[in-house]
Amino acid sequence: MAKKPRPDPGPLRIAIGLTGVATASALVSAFLAPSAGGTAGAGTTTTETTLAPVPAQAVQHITRYVQLAPGQTAPPQAVVQQAPAPKPRVVIVTTKQSGR
Secondary structure (H helix, E strand, C coil): CCCCCCCEEEEHHHHHHHHHHHHHHHHHHHHCCCCCCCCCCCCCCCCCCCCCCCCCCCCCCCCCCCCCCCCCCCCCCCCCCCCCCCCCCCCCCCCEEECC
Protein backbone atom coordinates (compact mmCIF):
# COMPACT_ATOMS: atom_id res chain seq x y z
CA MET A 1 0.00 0.00 0.00
CA ALA A 2 1.46 3.34 -1.07
CA LYS A 3 1.34 6.42 1.14
CA LYS A 4 -0.81 9.29 -0.04
CA PRO A 5 1.27 12.35 -0.88
CA ARG A 6 0.96 15.21 1.57
CA PRO A 7 -0.19 18.59 0.24
CA ASP A 8 2.42 21.30 -0.24
CA PRO A 9 2.38 23.64 2.80
CA GLY A 10 4.12 26.49 0.90
CA PRO A 11 1.09 28.38 -0.47
CA LEU A 12 -0.75 28.19 2.85
CA ARG A 13 2.30 29.50 4.71
CA ILE A 14 2.57 32.41 2.27
CA ALA A 15 -1.13 33.22 2.70
CA ILE A 16 -0.84 33.15 6.50
CA GLY A 17 2.29 35.32 6.37
CA LEU A 18 0.64 37.93 4.13
CA THR A 19 -2.41 37.95 6.40
CA GLY A 20 -0.14 38.59 9.39
CA VAL A 21 1.61 41.45 7.61
CA ALA A 22 -1.73 43.01 6.64
CA THR A 23 -3.00 42.68 10.21
CA ALA A 24 0.16 44.25 11.65
CA SER A 25 -0.08 47.11 9.14
CA ALA A 26 -3.72 47.75 10.06
CA LEU A 27 -2.93 47.77 13.78
CA VAL A 28 0.03 50.13 13.38
CA SER A 29 -1.96 52.54 11.22
CA ALA A 30 -4.84 52.45 13.73
CA PHE A 31 -2.52 53.24 16.64
CA LEU A 32 -0.67 56.01 14.81
CA ALA A 33 -3.65 57.56 13.01
CA PRO A 34 -4.72 61.08 13.98
CA SER A 35 -7.56 61.45 16.45
CA ALA A 36 -11.20 61.93 15.44
CA GLY A 37 -11.66 64.71 12.92
CA GLY A 38 -8.71 63.55 10.89
CA THR A 39 -7.26 65.61 8.10
CA ALA A 40 -9.43 68.21 6.40
CA GLY A 41 -10.72 67.05 3.04
CA ALA A 42 -9.65 63.43 3.32
CA GLY A 43 -12.50 61.30 2.00
CA THR A 44 -14.97 64.18 1.63
CA THR A 45 -16.41 65.53 -1.59
CA THR A 46 -17.61 68.90 -0.27
CA THR A 47 -15.39 71.95 -0.08
CA GLU A 48 -16.41 72.78 3.49
CA THR A 49 -15.53 70.59 6.42
CA THR A 50 -17.04 71.19 9.80
CA LEU A 51 -14.67 70.54 12.64
CA ALA A 52 -15.40 71.08 16.30
CA PRO A 53 -13.61 74.12 17.73
CA VAL A 54 -10.44 73.22 19.56
CA PRO A 55 -10.64 74.16 23.25
CA ALA A 56 -7.89 76.39 24.55
CA GLN A 57 -5.31 74.41 26.45
CA ALA A 58 -4.18 75.60 29.84
CA VAL A 59 -0.58 76.75 30.08
CA GLN A 60 1.53 74.83 32.55
CA HIS A 61 4.29 76.82 34.17
CA ILE A 62 7.24 74.78 35.32
CA THR A 63 9.36 76.06 38.19
CA ARG A 64 12.73 74.41 38.57
CA TYR A 65 14.77 74.76 41.72
CA VAL A 66 18.52 74.40 41.35
CA GLN A 67 20.96 74.27 44.24
CA LEU A 68 24.17 76.07 43.36
CA ALA A 69 27.51 74.67 44.43
CA PRO A 70 29.89 76.90 46.36
CA GLY A 71 31.43 79.44 43.97
CA GLN A 72 28.70 79.17 41.35
CA THR A 73 26.61 82.15 40.38
CA ALA A 74 23.02 82.24 39.21
CA PRO A 75 22.33 82.92 35.52
CA PRO A 76 21.27 86.45 34.57
CA GLN A 77 17.59 87.25 35.11
CA ALA A 78 17.17 84.29 37.48
CA VAL A 79 15.17 84.71 40.66
CA VAL A 80 17.40 83.75 43.57
CA GLN A 81 15.83 82.53 46.79
CA GLN A 82 17.67 81.68 49.94
CA ALA A 83 17.32 78.03 50.90
CA PRO A 84 15.36 77.56 54.12
CA ALA A 85 17.45 76.68 57.13
CA PRO A 86 16.87 73.13 58.33
CA LYS A 87 15.17 72.70 61.68
CA PRO A 88 17.58 71.44 64.33
CA ARG A 89 16.89 67.97 65.62
CA VAL A 90 17.03 67.40 69.30
CA VAL A 91 17.92 63.83 70.14
CA ILE A 92 17.88 62.73 73.74
CA VAL A 93 19.64 59.46 74.45
CA THR A 94 19.05 57.79 77.79
CA THR A 95 21.20 54.84 78.68
CA LYS A 96 21.16 52.56 81.68
CA GLN A 97 24.67 51.51 82.46
CA SER A 98 25.69 49.33 85.33
CA GLY A 99 27.59 51.10 88.07
CA ARG A 100 26.13 54.54 87.59
